[in-house]
Amino acid sequence: MGRRAIIFHGTGARPEWIWYPWLADQLRTRGYDVETPHHPGTNVEPIATFLPTVLAAHTFDEDTVLVGHSGGAALLLALLEHLDVAVAQAVLVAGYSTLPNDQPEPVLQDTYDWAAIRSHASSFVFLNSVTDEFGCDADQGRAMFDRLGGTLVVRDDGHFTSDTLELVNRLIP
Incomplete structure (x- = not known):
């Protein structure tokens, strides 16, 4: 298999909204096979019942890049x-x-096995904003970075809902 990317939309969103199609096109021009699935159960169904559906719907390997928003x-x-x-x-x-x-967040687990998460990605990038109107802010990014390492980028860009997100495109090799 070649390089692949899967872009997971946020709560209540669709793959054709905001920067998702733009990033998919950018990655395709760079040789990635890109999936932009629609998972309407994201943050609606409890993660314990929703996760097996998502795991079964995709193939993951050492050439896969995962991008998730919110x-x-x-x-x-x-x-x-x-x-x-x-x-x-x-x-x-x-x-x-x-x-x-x-607000309720059914996508969250009660606890996380941070060592397992860390062992299942070769690198991590966290992009958070100091002005995120939904609370997915720089403190949230820092908490994940402290547990997983990688790169933490803090901006002043709200919830990152623009039509393009060049920074993410540049951070993916």
Whole structure:
């Protein structure tokens, strides 16, 4: 298999929204096979019942790059904990591992096996904002970075809902 990327949308979102199609096109021009699945159960169904569906829907290997935004980034933590291979890279945009606000977050697990997550990705990138209106902020990014290492980029870009996200494109090899 060649280089592959899977872009997981956020809560209540669709693959054709915001920067997801733009990033998919950028990665395709660089030789990636890109999946932009629609998982409407993201952060709606409890992670314990939703995760097996997502794991069964995709193939993961050492050439796979995972990109997740918001609820999709939180989903990546559960995915990585339960994979049986190490992917090339995990990019978590506006990610979080604890309740970011006072809303229910079914995508979150009660606890995480951080060592297992760390062992299932060769590198991590966390992109968070100091002005994230949903609470997926720089503190959330720092908490994941402290447990997993990698690269933490902190911006002043709200919840990262623009039409393009050049920074993420540049951070993926």
